[in-house]
Amino acid sequence: MNLQRTLFKGNFLQVDIVNEKYEVVRRPHAVGALIYWTECDKLVFVKHYRPAIDKIILEIVAGLVEHDEDPSQAVRREIDEEVGLSVENLTSLGSFYPTPGYSDEVTHLFYAECSGSELNMNDPSENLEPVSLKIEDVWTTVLMDMKTSLALCLSKEKHLLKHFGNGSF
Amino acid sequence: MNLQRTLFKGNFLQVDIVNEKYEVVRRPHAVGALIYWTECDKLVFVKHYRPAIDKIILEIVAGLVEHDEDPSQAVRREIDEEVGLSVENLTSLGSFYPTPGYSDEVTHLFYAECSGSELNMNDPSENLEPVSLKIEDVWTTVLMDMKTSLALCLSKEKHLLKHFGNGSF
Numbered sequence: 001m002n003l004q005r006t007l008f009k010g011n012f013l014q015v016d017i018v019n020e021k022y023e024v025v026r027r028p029h030a031v032g033a034l035i036y037w038t039e040c041d042k043l044v045f046v047k048h049y050r051p052a053i054d055k056i057i058l059e060i061v062a063g064l065v066e067h068d069e070d071p072s073q074a075v076r077r078e079i080d081e082e083v084g085l086s087v088e089n090l091t092s093l094g095s096f097y098p099t100p101g102y103s104d105e106v107t108h109l110f111y112a113e114c115s116g117s118e119l120n121m122n123d124p125s126e127n128l129e130p131v132s133l134k135i136e137d138v139w140t141t142v143l144m145d146m147k148t149s150l151a152l153c154l155s156k157e158k159h160l161l162k163h164f165g166n167g168s169f
Numbered sequence: 170m171n172l173q174r175t176l177f178k179g180n181f182l183q184v185d186i187v188n189e190k191y192e193v194v195r196r197p198h199a200v201g202a203l204i205y206w207t208e209c210d211k212l213v214f215v216k217h218y219r220p221a222i223d224k225i226i227l228e229i230v231a232g233l234v235e236h237d238e239d240p241s242q243a244v245r246r247e248i249d250e251e252v253g254l255s256v257e258n259l260t261s262l263g264s265f266y267p268t269p270g271y272s273d274e275v276t277h278l279f280y281a282e283c284s285g286s287e288l289n290m291n292d293p294s295e296n297l298e299p300v301s302l303k304i305e306d307v308w309t310t311v312l313m314d315m316k317t318s319l320a321l322c323l324s325k326e327k328h329l330l331k332h333f334g335n336g337s338f
Contacts, residue, residue: 002220002223007177007179008177008184010186010192012192013194013271015179015182015184017179018220018221022220022221023179023181024221025182025194025221025272030270048269050266050269051187051188051191052187052193052194052269052270052272052273053266053273055269057266059269062270094311096312096313096314096315097222097314098267098268098315099221099268099272099315100219100221100224100228100313101231102181102196102221103194103221103268103272104221104222105268107315143265144265144266145265145269146265146266146267146268149263149265149323150315150318153319153322153326154318157322
């Protein structure tokens, strides 16, 4: 049985100390989706300003699971909020700990086939811009977001990127 | 220019608030290496007990970059400490933000061809056990550590897993 107590409690994260030795960050579960936009035969990402790194980086659509949601509901909500597309098919790519060395966060990854006539960012509180890319341009883009790179690799491994079979990092 | 101040300072992480709104975790850079053990034609991992998730999970060898190190020095040290092998060839797989939504941590990933007669864990302070696996067993293992899954995918994409070309998740 681990002993733990809380050292810091914020609005979005909490720091506990386990057995008086290990500082761990408690976070809600997260979701992310690699989006295939059927009308345009393109993949959809967001250019996201992240205060933690003070940079804009290219990421898949992502966000936190809210209290009353399961991961698939959360990812459908995030897709609507961040790029304004409707999900036609959702495939799980697995659930992963991004930083088990110090945080209990779990990220549930999906591949989402989506439809819609245009990209719309519906949540004005977000610091992001939706973008669509041809797959051949994605393979040559430097991707620094870990979940984005993994979602692309796993979608290719699972033959979900069926229109883009010859692409490679 | 972002305003920031520190809300919590621990031994391994710090929480700042940026522009009085965004809670961000400051962490040292990290490294991880997918190890190919040439003598045995196997991949080497560690079973690591992680207090943050209170579980043992299978991960690539990983750790934090120390002040006087560059990432390639840090990963060589971690390989020696955690599994006791010598690095013969080291290939970068890229650098990634595992959680840019709330942390500035960067993880530098490598593929390492290593030699040695046996696996030895040389750092008694670590809660881990080295294990070697045939690649065909890796593809059917449920991997929940994000950097481990990405390192495997990227090593395959980059044709580094040359002895194991037909494996697939």
